[in-house]
Amino acid sequence: MPYKLKIFxxxxxxxxxxxxxxxxxxxxxxxxxxxxxxxxKDIFQEKISVMSxxxxxxxxxxxxxxxxxxxxxxxxxxLHAEADDEREAYEEQHEYVQGxxxxxxxxxxxxxxxLDSVLASLLGDPVGQTFGKNATxxxxxxxEAGYRGYMAKVxxxxxxxxxxxxxxxxxxxxxxxxxxxxxxxxxxxxxxxxGFFAHEGALVPLGITVIDGEVLTFSTYxxxxxxxxxxxxGQLVGGRxxxxxxxxxxxxxxxxxxxxxxxxxxKKQSIPxxxxxxxxxxxxxxHFENDDLLFIVIDGRRxxxxxxxxxxxxxxxxxxxxxxxxxxxxxxxxxxxxYDGKVLNRPSDGSERRVLTxxxxxx
Numbered sequence: 001m002p003y004k005l006k007i008f009x010x011x012x013x014x015x016x017x018x019x020x021x022x023x024x025x026x027x028x029x030x031x032x033x034x035x036x037x038x039x040x041k042d043i044f045q046e047k048i049s050v051m052s053x054x055x056x057x058x059x060x061x062x063x064x065x066x067x068x069x070x071x072x073x074x075x076x077x078x079l080h081a082e083a084d085d086e087r088e089a090y091e092e093q094h095e096y097v098q099g100x101x102x103x104x105x106x107x108x109x110x111x112x113x114x115l116d117s118v119l120a121s122l123l124g125d126p127v128g129q130t131f132g133k134n135a136t137x138x139x140x141x142x143x144e145a146g147y148r149g150y151m152a153k154v155x156x157x158x159x160x161x162x163x164x165x166x167x168x169x170x171x172x173x174x175x176x177x178x179x180x181x182x183x184x185x186x187x188x189x190x191x192x193x194x195g196f197f198a199h200e201g202a203l204v205p206l207g208i209t210v211i212d213g214e215v216l217t218f219s220t221y222x223x224x225x226x227x228x229x230x231x232x233x234g235q236l237v238g239g240r241x242x243x244x245x246x247x248x249x250x251x252x253x254x255x256x257x258x259x260x261x262x263x264x265x266x267k268k269q270s271i272p273x274x275x276x277x278x279x280x281x282x283x284x285x286x287h288f289e290n291d292d293l294l295f296i297v298i299d300g301r302r303x304x305x306x307x308x309x310x311x312x313x314x315x316x317x318x319x320x321x322x323x324x325x326x327x328x329x330x331x332x333x334x335x336x337x338x339y340d341g342k343v344l345n346r347p348s349d350g351s352e353r354r355v356l357t358x359x360x361x362x363x
């Protein structure tokens with residue numbers, strides 16, 4: 001029997017033992033006294049019996065309590081074991097996922113190194129580089145490729161660094177030059193974006209326009225138009241959009257419209273007949289096989305400097321650059337390449353054209 005229980009029982013019985021001793025010391029002075037003593041003895045024995053019964057009940061209760069405690073201990077032990085198993089499984093799964101992430105990063109770095117080597121072999125060393133907290137940007141001259149223009153390869157570190165601006169923050173406005181949009185937003189890189197047309201003395205965007213996730217215009221009247229945009233992960237998305245449901249499925253943050261789509265999954269797309277084999281200044285956008293973005297502006301319509309490029313030629317060159325998906329943005333006099341505080345290309349109008357939308361990259 002546990003020590004504490006023994007002490008408890010002794011303390012419980014002590015008063016009755018004292019009473020019994022007192023009875024034993026009494027002297028029977030009279031018959032009435034003997035009768036009283038016998039009566040008290042009976043009462044004492046009755047109390048002893050009650051107390052014994054209570055002790056037995058207490059022992060049963062203690063046994064039940066001990067059994068419940070043992071069952072609880074077994075349950076706690078099992079829960080601890082299950083928790084340990086779950087923790088081990090979680091740690092193994094976490095380690096596996098981390099391994100995949102590291103493998104992806106390593107593959108991405110290796111892919112980026114290979115891509116840089118490919119571009120260096122085709123274009124030479126970058127003419128400008130920015131290693132910012134938001135993005136790494138490498139700018140190349142296209143002269144080695146036979147064109148007057150520039151290309152930027154962009155790796156985003158922060159998807160918020162990529163934005164599409166709307167001149168005057170209005171759907172209809174007098175427009176804004178690409179350099180003005182860049183300086184207004186503090187961007188290090190900027191190119192013109194979607195197409196537009198003049199209406200009642202103001203510029204109005206073609207097709208679909210999305211700024212900061214808000215769909216500002218939605219028109220699908222021109223079946224040749226392509227939507228070109230970026231989702232909330234900073235990935236280039238686009239193509240022919242016919243319904244708002246299709247647009248919502250892309251989870252678009254920014255986007256505008258022009259034509260045509262040049263490459264999809266590394267495959268050439270058909271060029272509309274009205275655009276075939278026509279040489280003009282171009283603004284192109286795409287992404288490489290490792291998801292780095294590229295922005296290209298090629299000059300044209302300037303005798304003695306550059307006549308431009310056909311879309312068919314652009315498709316071949318983009319595939320040579322290991323580009324997977326690519327689109328043609330607004331070109332002609334709109335084509336502008338701004339980097340590190342200045343316009344690098346020579347716009348065909350002799351100066352920058354005011355446009356409605358521009359794509360900017362923060363450093």
